[in-house]
Amino acid sequence: MTGASPALRLALGVAAAMAPPPPAFPAETPLGHVIEGLRAARDSAVLALDDAGRPIGILTEQDIARRVAFRLPEEAPLSAAISAPLITCAPDAGLWRAVALMRAHRLRHLPVVDAAGRCIGMLHRADVLAAVSGRMLQHLDALAGDDAAVKAAQAGLATALLHEGIEAPALVRLVSEINLDLHRRVLARALAEGPPPPIGFTLLVMGSAGRGESLLRPDQDNGLILEPYPDASHDQLDAWFRPMTERLNAGLAAAGFPLCPGGIMARNPLWRKTRAQWEAQFALWARRRSGAALLFADIAFDFRGVARIGAVEGDPAAALRAAIAPILAAHPALLGALAAQDQRLRVGLTLWGGFADDEPGAGTRTDLKLHGLMPLVAATRLLALQHGVAETGTAERLAALAERGVVSHGPGLQRAFTLLLDALLRQQLADHAAGQSPGNLVDTAALPKPVRAELREALREIRRFAKACFAGFTGELW
Known part of the structure; x- marks a missing residue:
């Protein structure tokens, strides 16, 4: 992160700021062995692991002073002294989100875990806060609040960064990443309010959100790529996706993203399809080149995948992006119609x-x-x-x-x-x-x-x- 502006550092994924993983031990390891391992590694924290190698708790130097010294014998298990449940973040989460989490929970250490739940790095508070000026901290604190507070904090954070001379593209990138994080939060809540998804899917954003160029009040432009399913299952699956997408789009509206006047939203069946159906849809728009087809294609061509839910094979958004070139090669008149x-x-x-x-x-x-x-x-x-x-x-x-x-x-x-x-x-x-x-x-x-x-x-x-x-x-x- 050396040389990057504060805004760029905050918008980068936490992977760009994390240190190597700390020492880690099975939860039943005796404390005497754990503390000796911590001393030998010259680190400030260790992780407790479950049987699958996933971190379930953390033991810091402060914890040792408060809970272990003169209180627990050397043979006591690590699990008796750890702080749990463990708060973690993903490597592709924005650094701004990690700062907000660490300050909201008063953490000195924040483990970074991969999709399988295994630790791949550690964020240390002193290193992370070095990327942030004091002027920004009050706004970053608000980013750990509810959706409305997060949306309001965008403006304060952008203003503070402008005063520090950060150029607009870096600020817009940060605002866009905050918007995408809000999409993921609202989606997680929409999923939690109903039964689990019957098939995997990918959330897409389009338009300015897909370009990473959202300003302070973008409309919703979103859709889903569904994993393949038998035609006979359509009605059953649609019965699950209808209420979930209604909750998603309503939640985004409540969070400050107005409903799209043109209906380009996941609750509209036109905007939730399998990848094969999406490819057929693009090809249909390319053949017809009518007013609506051109409008939809213009917005949809800027799509970007922001969340994969359930059993999803590969990266459907990237695969769909790769499928566009042969469609355009087969229908070259589409670009001419879009240009007109x-x-x-x-x-x-x-x-x-x-x-x-x-x-x-x-x-x-x-x-x-x-x-x-x-x-x-x-x-x-x-x-x-x-x-x-x-x-x-x-x-x-x-x-x-x-x-x-x-x-x-x-x-x-x-x-x-x-x-x-x-x-x-x-x-x-x-x-x-x-x-x-x-x-x-x-x-x-x-x-x-x-x-x-x-x-x-x-x-x-x-x-x-x-x-x-x-x-x-x-x-x-x-």
């Missing part, structure tokens, strides 16, 4: 080079998402799909396209992307601080003059790039 639809997107500049007025009534604010980010996102997506780029984030797609020589002005577009995210995020934080719902209308007149000038040039760069891209697919002059 996307070329209606306009940047937020007037004919004379001023900022467009997108605000109803007397205001003059500009929608920099619809008339800035979206043309850039759409054009970059089309080129990424054409050239088989697996990444879904706009910045990552631009970098991959530049590396392949497809985009020659990558740095300028990356800077334009950063400027737009920064303007949108700052406006949304200002809206939040004023007690208003965060939106996409940016008060460009309130920006410093140099920022306005750079933003205008960024929009011109996006306009040139998007027009050339769309024309390349449609064959229309621009």
